[in-house]
Amino acid sequence: MTTQAHAITLTKLNLSAIFGEKDVQTRLKTIADLWVSSPEVFFLDSLGVFKSHEAISGMVGTVQGFGGPDDEFVELKTLKHDEEDDVWVTRVKWGVGSPGGELALTGWDVVTIVGGKIKACYTFLDSK
Structure with a gap:
């Protein structure tokens, strides 16, 4: 059974x-290490739907390319969670920008965790 602490750590x-x-x-x-097996993953954001480890990694590389080389992702709000049959749903508010600078982009991730691994992630971008 996945603990609350593990669900938060994964997120x-x-x-x-x-x-x-x-x-x-x-x-x-x-x-x-963190996600379920590659054919079972599901990641949805404004760039599209990604259904493999390689596709998720490629999308991350694309997102990183939108900013500067020193930009970093930071957690902005605490997580919410619910437990049912070893299925957790967490959400995290995040921002990305240069350290100490203004955030270039903010959004929310809603993460589904099944059996101690991430199964799906839905990203929602905030409007500027």
């Missing part, structure tokens, strides 16, 4: 260790 690591990772091989390994 935060999805933001920092995946979206914050510039090295493709390290990012792919982290995706493989």
Whole structure:
């Protein structure tokens, strides 16, 4: 059974260790460690639908390319969660921008965790 602490940790690591990772091989390994198997993943954001570890990593690289080389993703709000049959739904408010500078983009991730691994992520961007 997935604990609340583990669900929160997975959600935060999805933001920092995946979206914050510039090295493709390290990012792919982290995706493989944190997410369910590649054919079972589902990631939806304004860029499209991504259904494999490689597709998620490629999308992250695209998103990183929108900003500067020093931009980082940061958590802005606390997580919400519910538990039912080892299925957790968490959400995190995030922003991305240069350290100490104005945030270039903010949004929400809603993450579904099944059996201790991330199954799906839905990203919602805030309007400027």
